[in-house]
Amino acid sequence: MKVASGGGFRAIHYTFKKAREAGGLLKLYRAMRSRNACKTCALGMGGQKGGMVNEKGTFPEVCKKSLQAMVADMQPAIPPDFWSSHSIDELKSFSPRQLESLGRLNQPLRYRQGSRYYEPVNWEEAIEDIVNKLDRVEANRSFFYFSGRSSNEAGFLLQLFARLFGTNNVNNCSYYCHQASGVGLQSSIGTGTATIVLEDLEKSDCVFLIGGNPASNHPRLMTSLMHVRRRGGKVIVINPVRETGLVKFRIPSDPLSLIFGTKIATHYIQPDIGGDLALLWGIAKSLQQLDAMDHDFLESYCQDSERWADQVRDFSWSEIEEKSGVPRSSIEEIAKIYAKSERAVFAWTMGITHHAHGVQNVQAISNLALCRGMVGRAGCGLMPIRGHSNVQGIGSVGVTPKLKKEIFQALENHHSLKLPTADGLDTLACMESADRSEMQVGFFLGGNLYGSNPDSEFAAASLSKLKMCVMLNTTLNTGHFHGLAEETYVLPVLARDEEPAPTTQESMFNFVRLSDGGPRRLQGPRSEISLIAAFGSKVKETSTKVDWRSMRNPEEIRRWIASVVPGYSSIAEIGKSKEEFHIAGRTLHRPDFATDSGKARLHCHSLPELKGKQRCQFRLMTVRSEGQFNTVVYEEEDLYRNQDGRDVILMHPADMNEISLRHNQKVMVTSDTGKMSNIRVREFGNIKRGNVLMYYPEANVLVSRKADPASRTPAFKGVVIQINAQN
């Protein structure tokens, strides 16, 4: 059946289905309502108000992904005899979905080169072996990668361990995600996160939603967009794909919306993949022609605005139209709406950051907001829609190659520590260094570095050159079977809602939540914090530098965070007071910019040529389906795009016609990095001509390692491919 709206009864029906898998509705409901921050996206749910409650206190805010993540954690353990009966080669052929549904990890596993199997080992042996290896490696030949799922406390502790061990090779999944937002915003307004809180979004009269699919990836944002529409506000979507749920969505917690559906987009603009930069400059040009700039604001609070205005004038409409793929009339139409808006919010996701010019995209969004004075007031501002539930917190507490000056100084001065000063490497640089055999050890807190990396063949080759790789995970993923190091350890950890003591997370609105933790579901896994503290106390280089025993207590880690991380002082008391808080100095309700000059800066750019314009070439985006969370696939189907499997490439029917392809025909897809065969080509009228869509992580075979020089983020959405029929 063709799906014509997002959300709705299907989402409710799904809840009951998942409840059966979890052992009953009441059990699942209790788990979902426990006082823990939601495990999926960074919109921010749960915490002390209880699960399924957002930052405005609205209940019930349910999303399918959070149910899936919860039910996955409620799975029984993988049986101990599994490992002797399934070889690594066999498990390599398992799909991400098969691996996730094998169950929870509950005992440490070890693989040694030459063997065909993982072997379960006991905790003491695993830790001793790993410590022995760490004691023999030069610190700068190790690197630490963090996903954004772990707590602030675990993140802080492991980066501290890495620095005391002697390396700044500390980075998180953000380099493959929102790094361009952080770098772009920092260069423009002096802070790298959202300038607004959730209430502001609902007060705005115009929301730009650029390069994201929140209907599927941040479903609870849809409630806010519905409120904007109901109050007469405009929602302008900029996306090469007409995403079903952005056109119409049925919000499960709203009876009227549930039955009749809510129209979300008032305007839908379809640029070519990578065409946003030209489009954003085009909107500015149109504003200039309408004389709709806020000259007073530009004069008082911004710098470089004259140079910027000159450049706006200099771009020709023909260049803008050609490089954006959007006709001038459509650009002028949305510029007029923006010109009338009094409180506009600009929100964006991976369609903006996953490009070789991602930072420029973000700067251009910021330019557009600044030129009408939309930053530094309530009800309007800039809003990168973050990915992982605690990716922002992990970054705040120091999981970055270079520590913020304040953190570095406070650790050295107040805590009398000596920290390394050599430049640390970003994620891709670590992978490239491993490929040159310069790295010997990888240590990963969560995530799936193999699966999330561009150029899968390279990723496997590079990781397999390591002498040792240690991965702390809850469930299995492809990274546990591809690119195995000479010695590989998989260490099972507890999920957030199983932690023995409360931990904290930071939402994309800079709000710090307290998760209570809860009873463990399985014997075997250890808490991330206790495990990191155990390594800290045993590794020679780190053992005497900190009292690691006290660091087993998250209260003590929070005292450290409070004393070193800017804006985080309230975290010291949160365990007792239970008072969740907004981080000081982040929300910008006044135009006080934390740049050196105190003013926001407008940036100038040249417009990149649209890629893939030769005959038989197409621009490919690699995106998420409705049934997955990053490299974890819960369901093979993509409900909203009406696909029953993931081995597909979605293409406009007119493009198919032009190169004589039939619906469902098997094709080979080739890029300059790799090729995939036996892919089914599917008619998909919702995508703009010349552009095609495939699913991540499988399509990482095709994605090149060329990255944005400013953010080091690969162009996961900017791949040029060719398609050839196979039969």
Ligand SMILES: Nc1nc2c(c(=O)[nH]1)N[C@H]1C(S)=C(S)[C@@H](COP(=O)(O)OP(=O)(O)OC[C@H]3O[C@@H](n4cnc5c(=O)[nH]c(N)nc54)[C@H](O)[C@@H]3O)O[C@H]1N2
């Ligand atoms: N259900 C679910 N939720 C998730 C995740 C998940 O995997 N599943 N992952 C989490 C994470 S870590 C993240 S970062 C976010 C990701 O959230 P999104 O950014 O929404 O995720 P993507 O699937 O990468 O989708 C990108 C969207 O950008 C559009 N797009 C592609 N190229 C371009 C372009 O050049 N220009 C424009 N304007 N648009 C383009 C695509 O059509 C698609 O709608 O979601 C988080 N939430």
Ligand SMILES: Nc1nc2c(c(=O)[nH]1)N[C@H]1C(S)=C(S)[C@@H](COP(=O)(O)OP(=O)(O)OC[C@H]3O[C@@H](n4cnc5c(=O)[nH]c(N)nc54)[C@H](O)[C@@H]3O)O[C@H]1N2
């Ligand atoms: N081609 C392409 N590549 C991409 C993207 C894309 O759009 N296209 N998106 C990029 C983006 S935005 C991101 S964020 C990255 C994602 O990169 P990662 O964050 O590295 O990957 P995930 O798939 O989210 O990691 C999933 C694993 O985390 C573990 N896990 C879950 N919960 C916990 C926990 O509480 N503790 C611990 N220790 N482990 C846990 C589970 O074992 C699970 O298998 O991928 C990037 N790669």
Ligand SMILES: [Mo]
């Ligand atoms: Mo992400």
